[in-house]
Amino acid sequence: MNRKLAPANIVILTAGVVMLIGSFLSFYTFSGFGGTATFSAWSGASGFGIFGIATVAVLCGVVMAAQVGITTFANGVRVPDQVLGLGWDQIHLALGFQAALTMLAFLARSKGTLSFGLGFWFMLLAGIALMVGAIMRVTGSGAHLA
């Protein structure tokens, strides 16, 4: 166990938490018919295709943050060095890439009369930060302090 977090891991841990919190806030907002409705990343049956797709980005962030948190703070918990032949730097890179790409795809997608809510912006920034954190780990930008 190593309680000192490297900058790359601080970025990933923070971004993962922000991603999770953002997923419970408003992802899309719809104003019309004399009222306003909000939909989070966990909203099902809204017809906007958020749950299931945005959830993949959330899960990526949670797995990345959990790995960093467990290896840093959890006493006696041993995380395998590799999963399916992939080292954790590679896993972070793959999951960070997926999280960022998914959120950027939501940004680029035509949303019609919907507006992005605070939760979406949290998740978008967190997705990009996860990717940046993963790149920092791979390139060694601050990865050796942990």
Place this chain on the structure above:
Amino acid sequence: MDGNKSPTPAELTILIAGAVMLVGSFFDFAGSANAWGKYLFPLATLLPLYGVIMALEVGLTKFANMRLPPQVAGFTWEQVHLVLGILAGFMAVGWLITDISHKGFGFWLEVLGGIAIAAGAVSLQRERNTGAIG
């Protein structure tokens, strides 16, 4: 690559699944919109994109004898297949449980292709003895 032009079962799975996902992306995905249409592009396009990358790598190295760089961003091609395949599988399941109405023929081709390509990527690890599986 061993120079044998006959694709292995895993490679064949990846080739077919990638082609099915590409073709499926032009059929109705949700309502009357395909994966390249308004409200779906580029979100629904990621799935066929992953499939096409994987199928292209297999096709180019197997049939065109093209020599690609051994690694991409620190990943061997087997690892690229594994990562993209698993992510494609997750996205396919994600689309499967999402709440879009009127799931079209293209939707089902993409979802089934995504699951098949994940299976192909896992199987490829065994065939090439990467040690990633078992």
